[in-house]
Amino acid sequence: MNWISTFLKSSIGKKLLMGLTGLFLCTFLIVHLSGNLQLLKHDGGLAFNTYAVFMTTNPLIKFVSYGLYAIILFHAFWGLYLVMENKKARPVQYASYNGNANSNWSSRWMGVLGTIILAFLILHMWNFWAQYKFGTTPYTQYERNLATGKVTFSPFTGEIAGKMEKFVDTERNVEITQVKDLYAIVADGFKAWWLVIIYVISMAALSFHLVHGFSSAFQTLGVNHKKYNALIKNIGVWLFGIIIPILFAIMPIYFLLLN
Amino acid sequence: MKINLKVWRQKNNKAKGELKDYKVDHVSPDMSFLEMFDVLNEDLITKGDDPIAFDHDCREGICGSCSMHINGRPHGPLAGVTTCQLHMRSFKDGDTIVVEPWRAGAFPVNKDLSVDRSAFDRIIAAGGFISVNTGNAQDANNLPIGKEAADEAFMSAACIGCGACVAACKNASAMLFVSAKVSQLSLLPQGQPEAKMRVMAMVNQMDAEGFGSCTNTGACSAECPKGIDLSNIARMNREFFSANLTGK
Ligand code: HEM
Ligand code: SF4
Ligand code: FES
Numbered sequence: 001m002n003w004i005s006t007f008l009k010s011s012i013g014k015k016l017l018m019g020l021t022g023l024f025l026c027t028f029l030i031v032h033l034s035g036n037l038q039l040l041k042h043d044g045g046l047a048f049n050t051y052a053v054f055m056t057t058n059p060l061i062k063f064v065s066y067g068l069y070a071i072i073l074f075h076a077f078w079g080l081y082l083v084m085e086n087k088k089a090r091p092v093q094y095a096s097y098n099g100n101a102n103s104n105w106s107s108r109w110m111g112v113l114g115t116i117i118l119a120f121l122i123l124h125m126w127n128f129w130a131q132y133k134f135g136t137t138p139y140t141q142y143e144r145n146l147a148t149g150k151v152t153f154s155p156f157t158g159e160i161a162g163k164m165e166k167f168v169d170t171e172r173n174v175e176i177t178q179v180k181d182l183y184a185i186v187a188d189g190f191k192a193w194w195l196v197i198i199y200v201i202s203m204a205a206l207s208f209h210l211v212h213g214f215s216s217a218f219q220t221l222g223v224n225h226k227k228y229n230a231l232i233k234n235i236g237v238w239l240f241g242i243i244i245p246i247l248f249a250i251m252p253i254y255f256l257l258l259n
Numbered sequence: 260m261k262i263n264l265k266v267w268r269q270k271n272n273k274a275k276g277e278l279k280d281y282k283v284d285h286v287s288p289d290m291s292f293l294e295m296f297d298v299l300n301e302d303l304i305t306k307g308d309d310p311i312a313f314d315h316d317c318r319e320g321i322c323g324s325c326s327m328h329i330n331g332r333p334h335g336p337l338a339g340v341t342t343c344q345l346h347m348r349s350f351k352d353g354d355t356i357v358v359e360p361w362r363a364g365a366f367p368v369n370k371d372l373s374v375d376r377s378a379f380d381r382i383i384a385a386g387g388f389i390s391v392n393t394g395n396a397q398d399a400n401n402l403p404i405g406k407e408a409a410d411e412a413f414m415s416a417a418c419i420g421c422g423a424c425v426a427a428c429k430n431a432s433a434m435l436f437v438s439a440k441v442s443q444l445s446l447l448p449q450g451q452p453e454a455k456m457r458v459m460a461m462v463n464q465m466d467a468e469g470f471g472s473c474t475n476t477g478a479c480s481a482e483c484p485k486g487i488d489l490s491n492i493a494r495m496n497r498e499f500f501s502a503n504l505t506g507k
Contacts (some may be wrong), residue, residue, distance in 0.1 A: 012462060086430035086474070090471070096328075097331045097477065102476075102481035104477075219489065
């Protein structure tokens with residue numbers, strides 16, 4: 001298997017790893033976004049909290065999420081290693097260098113944009129993942145009226161075994177969900193305007209990273225054909241560069257305005 | 260026109276260089292950029308100073324030797340030209356122009372604006388050829404080649420090995436040059452027998468020379484005087500993958 005390591009040590013092999021991990025992270029963004037959009041449902045967090053329990057207990061998802069952490073770390077450190085290696089390829093800098101004349105700003109700042117994203121990811125994991133896992137997360141009891149579908153909720157102080165209990169109270173015809181309330185942590189966290197600003201700036205960095213990164217990954221993989229280039233570029237710019245970062249950014253802004 | 264120049268002066272590969280100020284009077288807007296340097300050099304020689312070393316040969320955009328990084332761009336402000344094809348009418352009277360050599364670890368400075376681009380020669384020697392027996396040239400129509408493939412190969416073959424792609428790239432990457440040289444042969448039937456060996460050998464040599472890797476910024480293609488397209492790089496990547504997966 002010597003050829004594999006030789007291949008991965010070549011400049012093109014190194015870059016292939018960036019492209020593949022980058023595209024994997026793009027698919028992750030879609031999954032993460034569609035889950036998190038449940039925060040915007042007006043149900044006091046029932047759907048979102050149920051989803052959070054699923055995502056943190058399902059064995060397959062748990063397995064995938066550890067792979068995801070590894071891939072994010074790999075992509076980040078491999079990317080920064082490439083940036084440093086590429087700096088070494090030009091030991092003496094130009095006194096005058098007009099990069100804007102020949103390339104997009106975002107393509108030349110991938111390392112810096114990525115570093116902002118990495119710093120954000122650490123903060124983000126601390127804000128929610130660590131609080132949910134290790135912090136004192138409150139529990140909430142949701143009652144969904146099975147006839148009308150109306151949801152009411154109140155703090156729950158009793159003891160349950162796991163993160164969630166779900167049962168039907170046939171007498172009152174309500175479905176009762178007692179669940180660890182990540183929604184409350186999110187809503188509470190985004191009361192801080194400065195945190196919201198950090199989140200929005202980070203989403204701008206993500207946007208610029210992907211305006212270049214998405215289509216760049218296809219070029220790295222060797223996919224460059226007149227028939228598809230415009231489509232790839234448009235998906236990179238519109239979906240990954242604009243729509244996805246804006247939808248992510250809406251969530252903290254929504255909670256800030258809600259308070 | 261009067262032109263102010265800031266030109267990189269460096270005695271030799273080991274010496275420390277610096278930007279030096281020069282004034283050139285009586286510049287005609289119809290002079291080429293290199294002719295303006297000729298006038299300046301005449302002046303320096305008359306004064307007993309060391310003239311500025313710069314590479315040039317054909318002065319018509321085909322040899323690729325006139326490497327000058329002008330106001331932050333290889334070959335100056337125009338697209339699709341070499342320095343010898345750039346004229347002073349692209350500048351204004353009284354302009355200050357910064358002129359530097361190509362900057363890349365793999366292109367060490369010989370003297371002043373002249374850099375050593377033999378790294379490119381070693382990449383070509385590694386695989387940028389086809390092996391054929393010498394003798395009489397065979398009939399031109401012996402090997403049928405489709406018009407589209409011929410045109411595409413021709414476009415890749417337009418590369419003059421000037422190194423502007425390396426000079427422009429933030430990573431000093433040679434991917435555009437190498438991919439053009441890989442493509443011009445692999446698009447044609449004559450290039451097939453050695454295609455796998457070629458791409459492996461040329462990429463290995465490119466890496467050994469210390470060029471950077473590709474971030475796909477596109478600066479190379481935008482600054483290439485021959486408009487070599489980024490699709491060449493994608494083609495080389497594909498060929499490199501398949502050569503690694505299926506080659507010996
Ligand atoms: C969800 C987060 C992220 C996504 C979706 C993502 C996606 C991508 C994609 C698709 C590429 C293009 C790969 C190519 O050109 O072949 C890329 C490149 C890059 N990424 Fe990320 N990335 C993310 C996070 C990060 C982080 C945290 C860092 C670093 C700290 C980072 C650093 C880089 C660098 C330096 C490059 C350019 C590598 C090069 O071309 O030389 N990225 N990213
Ligand atoms: S690809 Fe273009 S810029 Fe690079 S060496 Fe060839 S002609 Fe010059
Ligand atoms: S001198 Fe030959 S290309 Fe400029």
